[in-house]
Amino acid sequence: MTNSHTPTLRLILPLAAVVVFAMLLTFSLIRMFEIENAMRVDAEQNMLWVLHQSEVAALRLSETVALADLGEATRDDLSLRFDLLVSRFVLLNDGPQRRFLEHTGFGDDLDRLSATLDSIAPMIAEFAPGDGAPLRVELAPFPRLFGRAANAAMMAEWDELGGRLETYRDQLRQIIASLIGIMMAGGILAVILVLALRQTRQRNRMLRRERDFSALLVSSSGEGILAVDQSTRCTMWNSAMTQLLETSGEDAVNQPLDRIAGFFDTTPVREGIKSALQGETSRHMLQPLFRKDADEPLYVDLRFFPMRNEEDILGAILFINDASDRYAVQQKDAQDRDRLEYLVAERTRELDDALLRERSAGEIYRNFAAMISHQFRTPLAVADSALQRLIRRGLHAKPDEVVERADRARNAIAGLTRLVESTLDAARLDAGQMGARRVECDLGEIIRTVCARQRETTPTSKIDLRFDIAGSVAAFCDPAHAEHILENLLSNGIKYAAPETSVSVVLHADAQWLFCDVSNTGHSIPENERARIFDRNYRGANSVGVVGTGIGLFMARALARLQGGDVTLQPDVAGVTFRMTLLRFKGGQT
Amino acid sequence: MFIKVAALACGSMLASSATSADQPALSLHVTGQFAKAPVTLDRAALDDLSAVTIETSTVITDGTHSFTGFLMRDLLDHLGATGTSVTAVALNDYSVEIPMVDFYDYDVVVATHMDGKALRRADKGPFWIVYPRDDHRVLQDIRFDYRWVWQLYQLDVQ
Incomplete structure (x- = not known):
């Protein structure tokens, strides 16, 4: 409570003193002007002297009349004295004098004597010695009247003077009182002034001490500190700043900020200063600061603050802290993290691959029996049939026939061996452990071999073989894989062909590829199965009742793709056509 | 009789300056x-x-009046009279010592006419020393008022 009242009281007292001071001063001045005016106007009446002179003039005329009576004065003397008395009457009858006499009650007396004066004028003009006695009788009232009037004038003037002096005294007393009041008000003001001065000096001393302390803090700070005014002109630049930017305080202070260093013209600094000048605090961490003649930038933290005085924003303060060490640590952490992440990803991928391989291996083992039943039965049947005939013929067999039968059995066994190898290869392929050993090989020969073997296996089937190609039929492929693929396609073709129809095998080519189309006239494959027919273990709707595992086409395509080729299902024209595509051998390929 | 003569003199003076030479009074x-x-x-x-x-x-x-005459300093210059003061003496033996500077600081007139009428001896004539009271505030002072000598007839230059 007292805290809020004291400043008001402190303000009211001097204000009241000033008001009193001004009022008293005005009052005294007005009084003094009044006195000055009164002294000028009223000090000019001098009726006592005028009446005295009139009395003298009257007495001199009486005297001259007496002398003239004795013949000791001339008529001219008499005339002069008379004129002088007349002139007095003219004077007394004039404005101010006449008013004074009327005021003091001598107006009528003056008129009567004026009339007397007019009446004695002829006596003066025609004066002769001996005429004096009646004239003196006429003149006798003049000095008496003037004497009485002088008395009255004296009293009136003294009354007036006394009154006027009293007024002056009153006014002077008021002025003196006012002056005492003025002195007191002045004294109060002087005391207040001295107190205020002492307080101001004390505050100044405190402020100076605080400022010195702030300056000490700023200059000894390890952080770069700079201040700018509203026009972004630098107003403060500490020694840490000098070290950071290699610009001295003399060069920086009073310069526009963007002219001190290019760093201050970068977007984060400009935005930071701008928002600080709008009264907002902001910070930007780890900003690169490129110095003159330095390859590596410093990394600095920037903090922007508005500089306020009461409500006004005077400027902005920017703290720059060299955080290069922290940046380096952070960078190293980031690198370590990246490397760790990379290692983890790598390991995860390896584990995934291993898992996949493991699963594939399991799958392959599970399907191994199926594969044997599907793929291995044909050559076994061929070998078995050849050997059975040999046994049946027994001793009746001719040597040529024995050789022929044995060769057939051996061929079938050789094919079986190849198949086993190929199957193992396929298993390895599935396990990701195998590639294709691509070499130049005669695809025509392979086709013929496969067809011949197929005819042996299924003598009832008809295979139309056609080569729509001129020149080399050399392919760049793995012959075992190619054989495997073809056998699969051909056996499929025969298996699903309509009875009594033939399966056609057509070899053709373009500049880069060899195409081997295996077609039959069997049931076309429904649209919804076409995409899935190459999936592992998928069996189409038309395979019901037909022996198979659903692994053949999957293997065929996988092996073809392994060596850069493919197996595709051609659009239906008449029947079903599978196409094996292999690279032509161009020489120099590996 | 003398009054009459004086009155006549005034009348003739107003009527014509040619008759002025006949006035011994001035x-x-x-x-x-x-x-x-x-x-x-x-x-x-x-x-x-x-x-x-x-x-x-x-x-x-009361009121303002016009005074016609000649400047005191013109008279003194005309006579070649120099000094520090002039003592003015009136017909009733009233005498005042006037500082010479008055005549050079102000246009002090030795008036012979007031409001176009010649001054008579039975009034303020024949001469009346008039200060230009209204033109200078400093002249509105009793110490100047007593220098307005009327019925002037003699000047003594010291």
Whole structure:
């Protein structure tokens, strides 16, 4: 409570003193002007002297009349004295004098004597010695009247003077009182002034001490500190700043900020200063600061603050802290993290691959029996049939026939061996452990071999073989894989062909590829199965009742793709056509 | 009789300046420290001085009046009279010592006419020293008021 009242009281007292001071001063001045005016106007009446002179003039005329009576004065003397008395009457009858006499009650007396004066004028003009006695009788009232009037004038003037002096005294007393009041008000003001001065000096001393302390803090700070005014002109630049930017305080202070260093013209600094000048605090961490003649930038933290005085924003303060060490640590952490992440990803991928391989291996083992039943039965049947005939013929067999039968059995066994190898290869392929050993090989020969073997296996089937190609039929492929693929396609073709129809095998080519189309006239494959027919273990709707595992086409395509080729299902024209595509051998390929 | 003569003199003066030479009453005695001293200036001699008219109020009359006559300094220059003061003497033996500077600081007139009428001896004539009271505030002071000598007939230059 007292805290809020004291400043008001402190303000009211001097204000009241000033008001009193001004009022008293005005009052005294007005009084003094009044006195000055009164002294000028009223000090000019001098009726006592005028009446005295009139009395003298009257007495001199009486005297001259007496002398003239004795013949000791001339008529001219008499005339002069008379004129002088007349002139007095003219004077007394004039404005101010006449008013004074009327005021003091001598107006009528003056008129009567004026009339007397007019009446004695002829006596003066025609004066002769001996005429004096009646004239003196006429003149006798003049000095008496003037004497009485002088008395009255004296009293009136003294009354007036006394009154006027009293007024002056009153006014002077008021002025003196006012002056005492003025002195007191002045004294109060002087005391207040001295107190205020002492307080101001004390505050100044405190402020100076605080400022010195702030300056000490700023200059000894390890952080770069700079201040700018509203026009972004630098107003403060500490020694840490000098070290950071290699610009001295003399060069920086009073310069526009963007002219001190290019760093201050970068977007984060400009935005930071701008928002600080709008009264907002902001910070930007780890900003690169490129110095003159330095390859590596410093990394600095920037903090922007508005500089306020009461409500006004005077400027902005920017703290720059060299955080290069922290940046380096952070960078190293980031690198370590990246490397760790990379290692983890790598390991995860390896584990995934291993898992996949493991699963594939399991799958392959599970399907191994199926594969044997599907793929291995044909050559076994061929070998078995050849050997059975040999046994049946027994001793009746001719040597040529024995050789022929044995060769057939051996061929079938050789094919079986190849198949086993190929199957193992396929298993390895599935396990990701195998590639294709691509070499130049005669695809025509392979086709013929496969067809011949197929005819042996299924003598009832008809295979139309056609080569729509001129020149080399050399392919760049793995012959075992190619054989495997073809056998699969051909056996499929025969298996699903309509009875009594033939399966056609057509070899053709373009500049880069060899195409081997295996077609039959069997049931076309429904649209919804076409995409899935190459999936592992998928069996189409038309395979019901037909022996198979659903692994053949999957293997065929996988092996073809392994060596850069493919197996595709051609659009239906008449029947079903599978196409094996292999690279032509161009020489120099590996 | 004398009054009548004076009145006649005034009338004739107003009527024509040619008859002015017949007025022995208008004469100014000047004594003092100059070559021609003492000298009595008659109407003809005074007519040689250039006439001036000033308008002013006085302390013994109401309102403002016009006074015609000649400048005191013209008279002194005309006579070649120099000094520090002039003592003016009136017909009733009233005498005042006037500092010479008054005549050079202000246009002090030796008036012979008031409001176009010649001054009579039975009034303020023949001469009345008039200060330009209304033109200078400093002249509105009793210490100047007593220098307004009327019925002047003699000047003594010291």
